[in-house]
Amino acid sequence: MSPAPRVRIAPSPTGYFHLGTGRTALFNWLFARQLGGQFVLRIEDTDTSRNRPEHIEGILRALEWLGLDWDEGPFFQSQRGDLYTAAIQKLIDDGAVYACDCRPEAIQKRAKEAGRSGYDGHCRDLGKPMTVGHLLRFRVPPGESGFTDLIRKDVPSNNKDVEDFGVRKSNGDPLFILANVVDDADMRISHVIRGADHVSNTHKYVLLWRALGYGPEPVFAHLPLINNDQGRKLSKRKDKVAVEDYRDEGYLSEALRNYLALLGWSPGDDREKLTVEEMISEFRLEDVKSAPAKFDEKKLSSVNKQYILAMTPDELVERAQAWLRARWAPVAAETQERARTLAQVFTMTEFIYRPEPVLDAAAWNKESKKPGFAPSLQAAVAAFVEVEWDAASIEEALTAMAEALDVKIRDVQSPIRLAVMGGPVGLPLYQSLELLGRDRTLARLRVGLERLQAGPLSV
């Protein structure tokens, strides 16, 4: 009997927890739980320029919400620099890497002219100094870099199709692939279960693994991608990809988890509503399909409905209450100053937890006739795409907007308030927008602009 597996989920703190990451985490977790293995959480935050500490909290909460508890970690790559430095030093000592200072444009140009992809090894034998200031590239040896994949059978590869990839940035920081391999070795990861978008990285991974002398490689499993209804990969801009968005809209974590499990996997019969226990005992990596799946929110909502239906009324009250509490607790103090009754507490905060704001038709008709209305909304859309998303920055942006449009700040505020919050009065705008989030705010502003075309509303 093989030893208990060690698997990991290695998200990077980019600001939200991707649905695909959620599914990857789930499959890793199911695999570990079934076989009594360990599920390790590692935060891949080597990119110091993008690193945002506050985003880490989001990762932990999303994982907890989905009920995926980890056994070790969170580990942070940003705190493990010595390991990477040592590994890079070994590569340098072994002559496995070389320095490169080609410009990206030049690399692309040469690749295009040569009719191939990636880097062409231009600096391979130029003996440039391997000091900080130069990118360090791995000298891909001749041979094969195939690997075992539990889902897409064995993946072959000829090294001539693998470019000399970078392992250390010119600023001295390790690159993803290096840190990834070093950590998997250090954490004794036995199975690398990740998205299919990583297959080409995996060839580089095994090459690096061997060069570092780590012994037997892990087994790989590349999960099919989750695509949007266009069949393209889910995009942050166009699609709702964050796990927390679904949570905030009132999907139950067990329903989302159940639905995600069924994307690429099935228990082999007609059952669709599965308990975690059933998933744990029946899940098989080998049964995961290798074809990508489209994410269908209609189906998700149907699964969600099934879970709601299965509750007792008391349970439903509990769950709905907890959900609501989490939604409006952040504005509780602001609400307190304004609400005269408990009922008002809810009407004042509706804009947060409803999918659409409840529009005050009379106020809308009155305000939207003003000439500054549409320009304000348009300017807000333009400004909000760029701005840092916190109350102070939003205030700053609106002040600048008002100046640019040469109007008072309240004249740009009220169209925005109406479009986003639904009415002319209510909680302070900047905090409300911050809380609502950039995406939902922008969506509502755009809806508002469309609604203008339709003319006055019936009161």
Add this chain to the structure above:
RNA sequence: GGCCCCAUCGUCUAGUGGCCUAGGACACUACCCUCUCAAGGUAGAGACACGGGUUCGAAUCCCGUUGGGGCUGCCA
């Protein structure tokens, strides 16, 4: 362009050579139930991308074509 991958109803899937006149679920249509809406019930429409093989027999195996996707960053 280069490298790689994928291919069953609109969508998620069952199916691993005969049990398939291809099953389920979502969505859709009709009817029943019903104060509305849900929920539930019944019925319906709806797929093996195409072309060649292999085989007594192919959704299942092989080849090609077509279509789709991923990767192609000093991001991860």
